[in-house]
Amino acid sequence: MELFSSVSETDQSTGFFRLKMQSDGNLVQYPKNTSDTAPYSYWSATTFGTGDKVTLNFDVDGNLYLFNATSFKLQNLTSGVYKTKGTIFMMRIDSDGLFRLYSHGLGNSSRWSVVWNSTSDRCDPMGLCGLNSFCISNDLAPGCRCLPGFASVNQDNRTSGCERNFTAESCKSKGKKYTLEELENTIWEDVSYSVLSQTSKEDCSQACLVDCNCEAALFKDGECRKQGLPLRYGRKAEEARKRSAQTSSSSSVVYLFL
Known part of the structure; x- marks a missing residue:
């Protein structure tokens, strides 16, 4: 029900940001150690009120989407129109608080590339900077x-x-x-x-x-x-x-x- 960021690229202990699949059907990003309330949300899928059985799904073609209890697709987070042959995908919350989808070609010179961000504003994640x-x-x-x-x-x-x-x-x-x-x-x-x-x-x-x-x-x-x-x-x-x-x-x- 909840996914956390790491502290940094080199420190994989629990970081400062989290992604939560809420019981009201909404997928929301919060800082760590805050209440699950609107003042602390810095991104959401805006699917609140859609039921307590909503799930986040991740397909091999890189498509991220939300299903409800009747397997109705509530929302596509990503377009899913990506090259799939010889390509793998990864989703994670990065240490900067952004929820991202990456692709990686299996060729020798390929690197991980960002194909989707939860937000384009790098200052959206609450708590990116310290006190005062x-x-x-x-x-x-x-x-x-x-x-x-x-x-x-x-x-x-x-x-x-x-x-x-x-x-x-x-x-x-x-x-x-x-x-x-x-x-x-x-x-x-x-x-x-x-x-x-x-x-x-x-x-x-x-x-x-x-x-x-x-x-x-x-x-x-x-x-x-x-x-x-x-x-x-x-x-x-x-x-x-x-x-x-x-x-x-x-x-x-x-x-x-x-």
Whole structure:
């Protein structure tokens, strides 16, 4: 019912992403150690509500498809129109979180080639970058950037995340010593502890500055969501356009730093 990625090409232990055939009939990708709920889904076959006997099938011709209990084909994930003579196929969730189909010709010079991806957006997989960092596409390849006022814990390991590059002062002097920097169209997991409605961006910033618990604020459409650290599943909204209404162009996340 569930398939996991590996940590990397060379480390085959359990990685950070999973593919689940749910009891509601939907095939969904999630980060590891999350609930099976919509906020944590970064790809699905959109076949929810089709029954508890749906299966993912993989034919020798490279066709990936979903069957229900009556052997009715609900959906073709791949076209299945591939060269089959002298060719083998493989499906897997790669360490970058994408569900892929590969083909391999049996000739001497042939290599594994990608013939299908679950998504073309390399920043879609939630958790590709570590805590307090966000994913951004650079020439189709994903990269990780730290929040303002943060530095990478380990530059050789993007999942290690980022930590503050300064020592936070007492909250009593917070409003005088700190400023807020705005990151347009950037989203994280919604772990808001307070929501202010019908407010402005300036009022949202001030509300965060005078709140000892507030270290970040998401302002969108007149709503201010106060958050604390650490934040996870960060990415630029244009790289996460299929996820939720928070990906609208009016979204902005404001982060606290010296």
